[in-house]
Amino acid sequence: MDLYIMQAVSGVSVGFSLFMVASGLVIIFSILQVLNIAHGAFYMVGSYLCFWVVQIILSGVPANISFPIALIAAAVLAALFGGVVELSIIRPIYKSEPLYQMILTFGLAYVIADLCRFLWGMNFYTVTMPTFLAGPLVVGNLYLPKYNVFLIGVGLFIYIALLLIFNKTKVGMILRATTTDREMMNALGWNVKWISTFAFMLGIFLASLGGALAAPMNSVGPGIDAAVLVNCFIVVVVAGFGSIGGALVSAILLGLVNSFGIIFIPRVATAIPFIFMVIVLIVRPWGLFGKPIRTW
Amino acid sequence: MEYLNKIGRSRVFGWGAIVVVLVVMCLLPFVLSGGWLSSVTEMLILALAGLAVNLIVGYGGMVTFGHAGLYAVGSYAFALLELSLGVPFAIAMILAPFITAIAGAVVGWFCVRLTSHYFALLTMAFGMIIWAIINSWYSVTNGDNGLFGIPIPEMLKSIPSYYYFTLIVVTVSAIIMKVILSSPYGVILRAIRENSTRVNFLGVNVRNYKWLTFTLSAFFIGIAGALFAGFTNSVFPQFAYWTKSGEFLVVVLLGGMFSFIGPMVGSVLFVFLDKVITAYTVYWPFVLGMILILCTILFRAGIVGFISEKVLRQGDRQ
Amino acid sequence: MSEDKCVQPLLEIKGLGISFGGLQAVKDVHFDVYERQLLSIIGPNGAGKTTLFNLLTGHLKPNTGHVIFDGKNITGKSPDQISRMHIGRSFQKTSLFPRISVYENIQVAILTSRGKSLNLFSPARDMYREEVYQVLETVGLKENVNSIAGSLPHGAQRRLEIGITLASRPRVVLLDEPAAGLSPEETESLTQLIQMLARDQQLTIVFIEHDVGVVISISEKIMVLHHGELIANDVPSEIVKNKEVQRVYLGEESIWNS
Numbered sequence: 001m002d003l004y005i006m007q008a009v010s011g012v013s014v015g016f017s018l019f020m021v022a023s024g025l026v027i028i029f030s031i032l033q034v035l036n037i038a039h040g041a042f043y044m045v046g047s048y049l050c051f052w053v054v055q056i057i058l059s060g061v062p063a064n065i066s067f068p069i070a071l072i073a074a075a076v077l078a079a080l081f082g083g084v085v086e087l088s089i090i091r092p093i094y095k096s097e098p099l100y101q102m103i104l105t106f107g108l109a110y111v112i113a114d115l116c117r118f119l120w121g122m123n124f125y126t127v128t129m130p131t132f133l134a135g136p137l138v139v140g141n142l143y144l145p146k147y148n149v150f151l152i153g154v155g156l157f158i159y160i161a162l163l164l165i166f167n168k169t170k171v172g173m174i175l176r177a178t179t180t181d182r183e184m185m186n187a188l189g190w191n192v193k194w195i196s197t198f199a200f201m202l203g204i205f206l207a208s209l210g211g212a213l214a215a216p217m218n219s220v221g222p223g224i225d226a227a228v229l230v231n232c233f234i235v236v237v238v239a240g241f242g243s244i245g246g247a248l249v250s251a252i253l254l255g256l257v258n259s260f261g262i263i264f265i266p267r268v269a270t271a272i273p274f275i276f277m278v279i280v281l282i283v284r285p286w287g288l289f290g291k292p293i294r295t296w
Numbered sequence: 297m298e299y300l301n302k303i304g305r306s307r308v309f310g311w312g313a314i315v316v317v318l319v320v321m322c323l324l325p326f327v328l329s330g331g332w333l334s335s336v337t338e339m340l341i342l343a344l345a346g347l348a349v350n351l352i353v354g355y356g357g358m359v360t361f362g363h364a365g366l367y368a369v370g371s372y373a374f375a376l377l378e379l380s381l382g383v384p385f386a387i388a389m390i391l392a393p394f395i396t397a398i399a400g401a402v403v404g405w406f407c408v409r410l411t412s413h414y415f416a417l418l419t420m421a422f423g424m425i426i427w428a429i430i431n432s433w434y435s436v437t438n439g440d441n442g443l444f445g446i447p448i449p450e451m452l453k454s455i456p457s458y459y460y461f462t463l464i465v466v467t468v469s470a471i472i473m474k475v476i477l478s479s480p481y482g483v484i485l486r487a488i489r490e491n492s493t494r495v496n497f498l499g500v501n502v503r504n505y506k507w508l509t510f511t512l513s514a515f516f517i518g519i520a521g522a523l524f525a526g527f528t529n530s531v532f533p534q535f536a537y538w539t540k541s542g543e544f545l546v547v548v549l550l551g552g553m554f555s556f557i558g559p560m561v562g563s564v565l566f567v568f569l570d571k572v573i574t575a576y577t578v579y580w581p582f583v584l585g586m587i588l589i590l591c592t593i594l595f596r597a598g599i600v601g602f603i604s605e606k607v608l609r610q611g612d613r614q
Numbered sequence: 615m616s617e618d619k620c621v622q623p624l625l626e627i628k629g630l631g632i633s634f635g636g637l638q639a640v641k642d643v644h645f646d647v648y649e650r651q652l653l654s655i656i657g658p659n660g661a662g663k664t665t666l667f668n669l670l671t672g673h674l675k676p677n678t679g680h681v682i683f684d685g686k687n688i689t690g691k692s693p694d695q696i697s698r699m700h701i702g703r704s705f706q707k708t709s710l711f712p713r714i715s716v717y718e719n720i721q722v723a724i725l726t727s728r729g730k731s732l733n734l735f736s737p738a739r740d741m742y743r744e745e746v747y748q749v750l751e752t753v754g755l756k757e758n759v760n761s762i763a764g765s766l767p768h769g770a771q772r773r774l775e776i777g778i779t780l781a782s783r784p785r786v787v788l789l790d791e792p793a794a795g796l797s798p799e800e801t802e803s804l805t806q807l808i809q810m811l812a813r814d815q816q817l818t819i820v821f822i823e824h825d826v827g828v829v830i831s832i833s834e835k836i837m838v839l840h841h842g843e844l845i846a847n848d849v850p851s852e853i854v855k856n857k858e859v860q861r862v863y864l865g866e867e868s869i870w871n872s
Contacts, residue, residue: 029413035413035416035417037361089589089593092593093592096592098359098412098413098416099353099357099358099359100592101592102359102413102416103359103545103549103588103591103592104588104589104592104593106361106542106545106588107542107584107585107586107588107589107592108585108589109585110539110581110582110584110585111581111582111585111586112585113581114579114581114582114585115582117578117579117581118579118582226537226538226539230420230421230424233420233421234421236417237414237418237421241413241414267432269432270431270432271425271428271429274421274424274425274428277421278406278425281406281418282406285406285409285410286410475734475735475737476734476735478737478738478739479733479735479736479737479738480725480733480736480738480741481731481732481733481734482738483714483718483721483722483738484722484726484731486713486714486718487711487714487719487722490710490711490712490713490714491709491711491712493693493709494705494710494711494778495722496693496697497671497693497694497696497697497703498694498697498722498723498726498727498778498782499694499697499726499727499731499782500694500726500731501694502694505731508732554713
């Protein structure tokens with residue numbers, strides 16, 4: 001029983017971590033109407049930046065201090081980079097068909113991934129966990145890794161923060177209105193282009209923050225972009241685009257399915273997320289929380 | 297929009313040119329060394345894969361990021377038929393595309409129920425499902441070790457002979473595809489690309505049409521996969537990885553997705569660039585990505601479109 | 615002429631209604647269309663005219679009421695099913711196939727309506743060539759046969775729009791604001807086209823129009839829609855005198871006076 005609880009916590013924490021990244025994807029899609037296939041690459045940038053700050057720049061500094069700095073630095077730097085990308089490459093294709101937009105972000109994913117390779121090479125790196133987050137939290141008979149609990153905490157915080165931003169602040173209202181009707185916002189005098197840039201940067205901020213947070217747990221190296229991207233896509237496909245809450249539920253479900261799947265059907269561990277996705281799609285092709293879409 | 301005036305009827309390459317090209321291709325083994333001839337064989341196989349993908353992207357107007365998965369199905373089906381079931385080369389080569397078509401029909405059934413972004417997402421996810429299956433199912437596929445030593449008949453073992461074999465198969469496949477695309481089905485497919493709602497309101501069940509297209513495309517990419525497996529005598533899970541789908545997209549976009557020969561031109565360029573650029577730098581994916589980005593912003597109709605516009609602009613005026 | 619009570623109406627709309635959220639877009643609409651009638655539907659913007667068409671063609675499912683075509687209940691059928699029953703429609707927002715030629719635009723409509731959609735192996739280029747040219751002749755686009763549809767001027771595109779609808783050989787044609795965005799001269803020639811179609815091709819036509827002037831001169835009957843309700847359904851001479859219609863068209867009274 002205790003094993004199951006610990007697996008559940010692990011699954012939920014992975015879910016929250018995934019949620020953070022996926023929420024960025026949802027935000028970018030909702031406001032820019034662009035599917036950011038480079039999202040995984042930005043996640044990777046976040047991981048690498050975290051590694052770079054903790055292990056290289058502030059290597060003399062204890063992880064307890066350097067890690068929080070790294071988190072913020074990674075997310076902010078990546079977001080700024082994202083802003084540059086948005087202005088230079090994504091703006092020209094705002095009005096283009098999804099086909100071109102998707103191929104463009106696909107190419108972007110290649111470019112960014114190779115940029116990382118150029119900057120940091122092909123090795124796999126580890127990031128030291130800060131001591132106050134390392135080790136287990138002992139609750140009765142349960143040994144819960146502190147970092148997992150930390151991730152759940154951060155994930156919850158992000159979710160609530162996003163909820164508040166989108167529902168209670170003026171910025172959030174503007175963003176939501178742009179989601180519903182870009183043309184109308186334009187007509188009302190809002191600069192939709194800058195709103196989009198901001199939304200993109202917010203999405204990238206979340207993706208890279210997710211990457212930075214994942215760095216101490218997973219290794220940092222080539223290929224992590226693909227893994228996270230596919231998982232994000234599964235989260236979004238299962239949830240149906242549109243709601244952040246939906247993404248949260250979907251991500252946590254995926255995390256749990258994965259955790260328990262590994263226990264019960266270890267031989268097909270890598271295929272579990274996909275099986276999950278396929279089952280959901282058979283039952284509800286437009287995702288659990290999506291709206292039925294006509295297919296012509 | 298103007299240049300599209302020309303592409304629709306780009307007769308830059310008439311029948312004469314096709315015959316010339318084929319004759320040249322037949323004579324290549326006498327002129328080129330083994331290494332170059334190998335590269336040309338790769339180009340041919342990639343061209344077929346590109347044509348298959350373009351059926352969906354250029355003619356059907358649907359982005360797919362998962363065709364590498366179907367390509368891998370073709371390769372592995374061929375390999376497993378021969379290695380595990382002892383099926384003779386010729387039969388395996390014939391069966392592989394049909395098996396791929398079935399896989400395509402299954403994947404397609406899910407995907408065509410959605411459009412645009414969702415469709416693309418799903419194709420990518422399915423491509424990776426296939427990768428995951430191939431990668432984990434050690435007992436059957438040998439997982440990430442891949443399969444080796446796929447037997448090919450004695451007479452095809454030399455590079456020139458496999459080259460001719462590939463040339464024949466690809467040419468026949470291309471002809472069949474051209475016939476299909478010139479049929480009423482092809483006209484309607486392009487109309488679906490342009491405005492699927494309207495076609496739906498002309499009495500066509502668009503979803504089924506897309507499904508059929510997906511299956512056809514899978515069939516042809518299965519041929520490409522099988523050819524490649526025979527060519528290299530080995531198959532690996534990487535064949536199914538999403539980055540391979542990216543290569544197909546580059547071939548289609550770089551060459552030109554609005555013309556039939558576009559992917560063929562694209563594959564020649566791609567293999568050429570691959571060889572040249574990897575000689576100078578490891579950052580080949582960077583180059584690929586930049587090509588994709590540039591094509592979507594500046595060269596939407598690819599090289600063929602670009603040339604068609606320049607060449608035909610000097611000719612008639614509309 | 616077609617008010618003969620012994621003849622069944624070709625299209626019967628009974629109590630059709632739909633609401634979105636709290637908004638009742640179309641409410642309890644009843645009317646009949648007899649074969650070979652030329653009817654029009656007018657109403658201010660947002661009156662629900664296009665929504666009504668969408669209900670007829672299966673693009674929307676009604677909450678109330680039914681649609682009977684040729685004696686069969688077609689309510690709730692999908693657009694492709696309804697199209698196969700030879701109900702044709704053109705769209706207010708030009709709905710062509712922009713990157714293929716005018717020839718192919720028409721050809722698509724012909725190929726689909728003649729059941730050739732699953733023909734994979736015959737060359738399509740010269741299929742139904744005469745029919746394509748006939749349709750192009752009818753809508754006056756014969757010179758543009760090889761142009762790419764998206765490059766045509768707006769007026770020509772509207773004609774192509776109608777051409778595509780005609781090519782599918784419908785029994786009933788629903789035209790949604792065919793003259794949208796056209797200059798007065800173009801509108802005039804389009805009006806003549808519609809009249810000619812009704813007369814020579816013996817089609818049943820229902821068209822939505824915003825421009826009342828167009829409508830008065832050629833319709834047998836005019837239906838007026840306001841806030842989703844049918845407030846009048848009568849011959850033009852009576853509609854002009856209808857007080858409620860005049861009220862609805864406040865500000866456009868000058869048209870009534872002419």
